Amino acid sequence: MKKQFSLGLALLVLMSFSSFSQEKDEIIDGIVKEVYENSQLEALGHELMDDIGPRLVGTPQMQQAHDWAVAKYNSWGISAENQKWGEWKGWERGITHIDMVHPxxxxxxxxxxxxxxxxxxxxxxxxxxxxxxxxxxxxxxxxxxxxxxxxxxxxxxxxxxxxxxxxxxxxxxxxxxxxxxxxxxxxxxxxxxxxxxxxxxxxxxxxxxxxxxxxxxxxxxxxxxxxxxxxxxxxxxxxxxxxxxxxxxxxxxxxxxxxxPKLRIVAQSKDLEMQPTFNTIAEIKGTEKPDEYIILSAHFDSWDGGTGATDNGTGTLVMMEAMRVLKKLYPNPKRTIIAGHWGSEEQGLNGSLAYVEDNPNIVKNIQAVFNQDNGTGRVVKINGAGFLHSYEYISRWLSAVPDTITTHIETSFPGSPSSGGSDNASFVMAGAPAFNLSSLSWDYWNYTWHTNRDTYDKIVFDEVKNNVILAAIMTYMASEDETRTSREKISLPINKKTGEPQQWPTPREPNRKGGL
Known part of the structure; x- marks a missing residue:
C-alpha cells in the first residue's frame, strides 16, 4: 500500500507539472522572447570586459565596475547602490615588459x-x-x-x-x-x-x-x-x-x-592606500510580500590575468540581464527580487559573507538564492544543497522553463550543503536555501579559470542567453509561489574519519581588512 501511494503521489505531481508547463504564461513567453530577440548581453559584456577590464579587489577598475553597474541598473529603472562592507589593499597594474638580454x-x-x-x-x-x-x-x-x-x-x-x-x-x-x-x-x-x-x-x-x-x-x-x-x-x-x-x-x-641568461624586467604598478570595498545591490521591490526575497547572486570581482570574462563576468551578465528582463516584464513582483554582485569572492567569499552577516533580517526571509559562477556554458546541474524538501519547489519552478533548456539539466536532491567554492555557500551556511546553477565546462578549468585567456572572445552568448532565461523564469516562479520554501535540512551522513555525524557548515567571518 505504501509503495502504491508513493507511486500515485509521484504521478500526480508529475501530471501537475506537465499540466502547468503546457499552460501559456504571458510573462514566461515574454521572457523567452525578450532574451532571444532583444538581448543586451553582448553590449554589457563589451562595456564590462573590454572597457573596464579585470576587477581585482582594491583596484580602481573594481570601483569603476561597481559605479558602472549602479548606473546601468538606474538606466533600467531599477534602484541600486554600492554597499560598503570592508577595505582592501589598493593597487593598480601598470606596464609589464620582460626581455631576455643575454645570451x-x-x-x-x-x-x-x-x-x-x-x-x-x-x-x-x-x-x-x-x-x-x-x-x-x-x-x-x-x-x-x-x-x-x-x-x-x-x-x-x-x-x-x-x-x-x-x-x-x-x-x-x-x-x-x-x-x-x-x-x-x-x-x-x-x-x-x-x-x-x-x-x-x-x-x-x-x-x-x-x-x-x-x-x-x-x-x-x-x-x-x-x-x-x-x-x-x-x-x-x-x-x-x-x-x-x-x-x-x-x-x-x-x-x-x-x-x-639575463632578464630586464620592467614591472610598473602603483601601491595605493587602503580602498573601500563594496557589494553592488540592486532591488525590485515586492508588492504582496516585500519582506521575502529572491536573490540573484554572482561575484563581481576577478583576478586580472585576463578580463574576468567567464569568472565571473558571465555570471554577472546573467544576473544583470535577468533583472533587466524581469523589470520590463514583471515590474511588480510578489516578493522582492535582489541582485547581489559580490566583492572579493576570489579571496574567500568575503563580500557575500559580509552581506549575510550584515543583513540577518533579509537572510532569514530568503525564498531562494540562485548563484552562477563557473564559466560560459549552459547550466547542466542543480543541487538541492541539503534542503530536505528542495525537490518539491525546485522541480515546481523548473517545470515552467522551456524543455530546450531543462533537457540539459541534471538535478540532484536533496544534495548536500556547500561550505565554499562560490557565494551560494555563504547563504547555505546561514541556513538559507541557495542553489548553484552549475555550467557545462567549455574547458573552463584549463583555459579560462583565473587565466590570462579569460577574455570576452571566450563567451558563448547562446549559452549565456539560455542561462538568463533559466534564472529569470525560476525567479518569477519563486516569487509567485504560494508557499514559502522549507528550510528543513537533511540528516548528514557519518564522517568516515571520525565516526561522528557530519555537521551543517557554520557561517564564517569575512575578511574586512584584506591584502595586508
Missing part, C-alpha cells in the same frame, strides 16, 4: 602578478638562477647566499607544453603513458626537494627576498596551450612576474646548460 635579445611573454611591488621605470636587470637540489635544510641554507642580486625561478620546469588531450589524440598509447609516468615522477621529486629545503612554493618567496634576490620569476601553467594562472605576488619590495611556459622552460634549460 641573445628576445621579448618574453609574461606579466607581473597582482599586488606585485613596482620596479623603477628602468626596471631591474639580473641573471637568472633556479632552485637547487638539496638533501636537507642545511644544504639549502648554505646555498641561499647565491640568490643575492639574482632573479630566482621558483616553478618546476615542465617537460611538455602540450595538453594531455593533444597527447592522447596523436601519441601512441605507450608514448602517452611514458610521458605521464615521467611527469608524475618529476612532480613528486620536485615536491620532495621543496620539503628537503624546509619550505613550500609559497613560504620560500619571503626567504629568497630576505636573502637578497632582486625578483621572483614564476610560471603557473594551466595545462592548456598558452594558458596560465595569474594570482597574487607574495613579495614585499621586489617584483614577481609569471612567464608563460614556452619561454620559462627555455630559460630554465639555459640555466641548466650554463648559459647564464
Amino acid at each position: 641573445r635579445i628576445q621579448t618574453l611573454v609574461g606579466t607581473q602578478l597582482a599586488w606585485s611591488p613596482s620596479t623603477s621605470s628602468k626596471g631591474v636587470t639580473a641573471e637568472l638562477i633556479v632552485l637547487p637540489e638539496v638533501k636537507n635544510e642545511t644544504e639549502f641554507k648554505n646555498w641561499l647566499p647565491n640568490v643575492k642580486g639574482k632573479l630566482v625561478m621558483i616553478a618546476m620546469k615542465e617537460d611538455t607544453g602540450r595538453p594531455d588531450y593533444n597527447w592522447e589524440k596523436y601519441a601512441t598509447p605507450e608514448s602517452f603513458q611514458k610521458m605521464k609516468d615521467e611527469r608524475k615522477a618529476q612532480t613528486l621529486a620536485w615536491r620532495e626537494n621543496m620539503r628537503n629545503m624546509g619550505y613550500n612554493k609559497r613560504t620560500i618567496v619571503e626567504v629568497l627576498e630576505n636573502a637578497g634576490a632582486v625578483g621572483i620569476v614564476d610560471s603557473y601553467w594551466s595545462k592548456g596551450f598558452g594558458a596560465h594562472k595569474i594570482f597574487g605576488a607574495r613579495t614585499k619590495k621586489i617584483p614577481t612576474v609569471d612567464i608563460e611556459l614556452e619561454h620559462y622552460t627555455m630559460l630554465y634549460r639555459m640555466v641548466e646548460h650554463g648559459d647564464k
Whole structure:
C-alpha cells in the first residue's frame, strides 16, 4: 500500500507539472522572447570586459565596475547602490615588459602578478638562477647566499607544453603513458626537494627576498596551450612576474646548460592606500510580500590575468540581464527580487559573507538564492544543497522553463550543503536555501579559470542567453509561489574519519581588512 501511494503521489505531481508547463504564461513567453530577440548581453559584456577590464579587489577598475553597474541598473529603472562592507589593499597594474638580454635579445611573454611591488621605470636587470637540489635544510641554507642580486625561478620546469588531450589524440598509447609516468615522477621529486629545503612554493618567496634576490620569476601553467594562472605576488619590495611556459622552460634549460641568461624586467604598478570595498545591490521591490526575497547572486570581482570574462563576468551578465528582463516584464513582483554582485569572492567569499552577516533580517526571509559562477556554458546541474524538501519547489519552478533548456539539466536532491567554492555557500551556511546553477565546462578549468585567456572572445552568448532565461523564469516562479520554501535540512551522513555525524557548515567571518 505504501509503495502504491508513493507511486500515485509521484504521478500526480508529475501530471501537475506537465499540466502547468503546457499552460501559456504571458510573462514566461515574454521572457523567452525578450532574451532571444532583444538581448543586451553582448553590449554589457563589451562595456564590462573590454572597457573596464579585470576587477581585482582594491583596484580602481573594481570601483569603476561597481559605479558602472549602479548606473546601468538606474538606466533600467531599477534602484541600486554600492554597499560598503570592508577595505582592501589598493593597487593598480601598470606596464609589464620582460626581455631576455643575454645570451641573445628576445621579448618574453609574461606579466607581473597582482599586488606585485613596482620596479623603477628602468626596471631591474639580473641573471637568472633556479632552485637547487638539496638533501636537507642545511644544504639549502648554505646555498641561499647565491640568490643575492639574482632573479630566482621558483616553478618546476615542465617537460611538455602540450595538453594531455593533444597527447592522447596523436601519441601512441605507450608514448602517452611514458610521458605521464615521467611527469608524475618529476612532480613528486620536485615536491620532495621543496620539503628537503624546509619550505613550500609559497613560504620560500619571503626567504629568497630576505636573502637578497632582486625578483621572483614564476610560471603557473594551466595545462592548456598558452594558458596560465595569474594570482597574487607574495613579495614585499621586489617584483614577481609569471612567464608563460614556452619561454620559462627555455630559460630554465639555459640555466641548466650554463648559459647564464639575463632578464630586464620592467614591472610598473602603483601601491595605493587602503580602498573601500563594496557589494553592488540592486532591488525590485515586492508588492504582496516585500519582506521575502529572491536573490540573484554572482561575484563581481576577478583576478586580472585576463578580463574576468567567464569568472565571473558571465555570471554577472546573467544576473544583470535577468533583472533587466524581469523589470520590463514583471515590474511588480510578489516578493522582492535582489541582485547581489559580490566583492572579493576570489579571496574567500568575503563580500557575500559580509552581506549575510550584515543583513540577518533579509537572510532569514530568503525564498531562494540562485548563484552562477563557473564559466560560459549552459547550466547542466542543480543541487538541492541539503534542503530536505528542495525537490518539491525546485522541480515546481523548473517545470515552467522551456524543455530546450531543462533537457540539459541534471538535478540532484536533496544534495548536500556547500561550505565554499562560490557565494551560494555563504547563504547555505546561514541556513538559507541557495542553489548553484552549475555550467557545462567549455574547458573552463584549463583555459579560462583565473587565466590570462579569460577574455570576452571566450563567451558563448547562446549559452549565456539560455542561462538568463533559466534564472529569470525560476525567479518569477519563486516569487509567485504560494508557499514559502522549507528550510528543513537533511540528516548528514557519518564522517568516515571520525565516526561522528557530519555537521551543517557554520557561517564564517569575512575578511574586512584584506591584502595586508
